[in-house]
Amino acid sequence: MSEIRGLPQKSELANDFSDFFQKLLIVTLFGVFVYSLIYCGKRWKLHYHSWNVPGPVALPFIGCAYRLFGDPTQKTNSFMEILKSYPDIVKIWLGPKLIYLISKPEYIEKLFNLPSLIEKDYFYDVLIEVIGDGLVTSKGAKWKSHRKLIVRSFGQKTLDEFVSIFDEKASIFIDIMKEYVGREDIPLLRLVSRCHLDSICATTMGITMNVQSSMEYLGDLIHRFAELCGKRAFMIRYQFKFIWNHSHDKKVLEDCAKKTNDFSDSVVKMKLREHEERQQDKSCDHVAKNESMVERKSMLDSLIESSEMTDEELKTAVKTVLAGGTDTIANSSVFILLMLGLHPDVQQKVYEEVVGVLGREKSVEPEDLLRMEYTERVIKESLRLFPPVAFISRYVSEDVAIGNYIAPAGISLGIPIHYIHRCPSYWKDPMKFDPDRFLPDNVAERHPQSYMLFSFGIRNCIGWRYAMMNLTTFTARVIREFKVFTQYKGIEEIEVEMHVFSKIKNGPKLRLETRT
Numbered sequence: 099m100s101e102i103r104g105l106p107q108k109s110e111l112a113n114d115f116s117d118f119f120q121k122l123l124i125v126t127l128f129g130v131f132v133y134s135l136i137y138c139g140k141r142w143k144l145h146y147h148s149w150n151v152p153g154p155v156a157l158p159f160i161g162c163a164y165r166l167f168g169d170p171t172q173k174t175n176s177f178m179e180i181l182k183s184y185p186d187i188v189k190i191w192l193g194p195k196l197i198y199l200i201s202k203p204e205y206i207e208k209l210f211n212l213p214s215l216i217e218k219d220y221f222y223d224v225l226i227e228v229i230g231d232g233l234v235t236s237k238g239a240k241w242k243s244h245r246k247l248i249v250r251s252f253g254q255k256t257l258d259e260f261v262s263i264f265d266e267k268a269s270i271f272i273d274i275m276k277e278y279v280g281r282e283d284i285p286l287l288r289l290v291s292r293c294h295l296d297s298i299c300a301t302t303m304g305i306t307m308n309v310q311s312s313m314e315y316l317g318d319l320i321h322r323f324a325e326l327c328g329k330r331a332f333m334i335r336y337q338f339k340f341i342w343n344h345s346h347d348k349k350v351l352e353d354c355a356k357k358t359n360d361f362s363d364s365v366v367k368m369k370l371r372e373h374e375e376r377q378q379d380k381s382c383d384h385v386a387k388n389e390s391m392v393e394r395k396s397m398l399d400s401l402i403e404s405s406e407m408t409d410e411e412l413k414t415a416v417k418t419v420l421a422g423g424t425d426t427i428a429n430s431s432v433f434i435l436l437m438l439g440l441h442p443d444v445q446q447k448v449y450e451e452v453v454g455v456l457g458r459e460k461s462v463e464p465e466d467l468l469r470m471e472y473t474e475r476v477i478k479e480s481l482r483l484f485p486p487v488a489f490i491s492r493y494v495s496e497d498v499a500i501g502n503y504i505a506p507a508g509i510s511l512g513i514p515i516h517y518i519h520r521c522p523s524y525w526k527d528p529m530k531f532d533p534d535r536f537l538p539d540n541v542a543e544r545h546p547q548s549y550m551l552f553s554f555g556i557r558n559c560i561g562w563r564y565a566m567m568n569l570t571t572f573t574a575r576v577i578r579e580f581k582v583f584t585q586y587k588g589i590e591e592i593e594v595e596m597h598v599f600s601k602i603k604n605g606p607k608l609r610l611e612t613r614t
């Protein structure tokens with residue numbers, strides 16, 4: 099075949115191509131080399147600083163994840179085993195991620211007051227996906243200003259006004275529970291969740307939902323949502339985005355997120371409309387009409403009045419209190435009733451205190467709560483053994499010293515609250531249920547950070563007073579009405595599942611009898 103003059107020959111073309119591919123290969127290899135150097139440089143820093151921190155053997159690629167397979171209960175148990183072997187501080191590699199778990203109260207006290215340690219880490223990303231970047235996850239100036247605004251709406255005077263709502267919702271709960279007297283199959287967490295959701299909606303949003311009396315979906319939604327967020331954050335296979343993105347759980351979570359979003363959207367719109375109408379009323383000189391109405395200001399009302407949040411931020415604030423304030427209190431209530439069922443002598447003392455303060459008929463008022471000291475101690479001791487938020491963590495944004503160790507920037511610090519609350523180094527005979535541990539003299543003898551129920555420091559729980567007041571009202575009302583029994587024989591038998599919030603595996607196995 100004759101060759102066409104002026105055009106490159108076949109062999110020349112082949113040479114050009116091979117030259118091009120050689121150069122491409124060299125550039126690619128060089129790129130990979132530089133990237134590896136930078137990557138290894140960063141990794142090297144993590145390895146360098148963590149070499150003296152004790153911890154279980156880390157395998158290539160998966161790190162210590164081999165120790166954390168299984169269902170949530172198995173994971174909780176393995177976690178506890180690791181912590182027992184390495185008290186105070188332990189390093190855990192989860193694939194490429196490095197986490198120091200800190201149990202020593204002296205370390206926690208220093209760390210949790212550092213302004214550089216208030217950022218949440220990747221465990222919380224799933225919350226942003228679902229409820230938006232609210233108070234629980236946000237950082238910097240946004241977190242500071244929102245925290246200030248929300249804390250202001252939880253002042254003592256406002257909380258005192260909430261007690262009648264807690265009491266009213268507990269009364270509805272008691273009426274519902276009368277149908278379950280003598281039965282072993284009470285769907286307790288579901289019913290308690292609905293009760294506290296009603297309280298949260300009424301107190302923080304100023305709306306009456308009546309989820310206890312209706313078959314409204316929202317109660318179950320919050321409950322399901324917390325469970326799925328936990329799966330996404332802690333299940334090993336869901337750490338791979340591809341698997342998570344194609345999972346059934348993700349679809350269900352998205353559906354929950356959409357419904358929660360629709361709900362907060364409608365609540366915020368309704369409240370904004372009400373606010374506008376009030377403003378118009380004022381300008382039309384109808385103030386007298388408004389003043390005659392008894393109005394309790396909810397958190398949402400205060401936030402709208404401050405005009406410092408966008409509509410989107412208001413919606414996120416609603417979702418934040420829904421998520422942070424419902425299942426925490428619901429699981430706490432179940433743990434408390436379970437401990438009372440397991441300790442009839444303690445239950446009797448609580449009953450006697452409640453009847454001594456309230457009598458047989460009266461509703462709970464704010465000043466009654468101050469007189470129910472024993473009941474409060476029982477609540478604290480129940481939640482020592484079963485803290486509903488069992489684990490929290492922080493992102494280390496700059497190198498920080500922890501005793502003789504360094505936590506390099508880029509890693510996470512985890513606080514295993516469940517472990518600390520049961521650790522024999524800080525609690526004598528830790529598995530014994532003893533409310534007197536919370537007598538003032540006994541509290542003074544311990545390090546304050548050996549009890550981390552509501553976390554501690556700059557970023558502690560904003561709802562802790564709300565929670566304690568609600569739980570005391572709820573416990574007092576339920577124990578005045580019913581005797582609680584459980585099939586469990588001891589605390590060791592009770593298995594806990596850690597999701598975002600901890601709950602009892604297979605339900606609390608409780609039975610109620612009416613008091614005569």
Ligand code: HEM
Nearest residue numbers: 233234422423426427430487490551552553559560561565
């Ligand atoms: C027994 C009930 C409760 C427990 C055990 C509890 C526990 C906690 C803990 C341990 C934290 C720290 C989380 C972290 O650092 O990652 C926290 C934060 C928070 N809690 Fe609670 N909580 C309870 C009830 C509530 C209630 C009733 C509300 C609201 C009405 C609430 C709202 C919040 C918010 C908004 C934060 C984030 C604060 C911030 O990051 O600045 N909590 N809670």
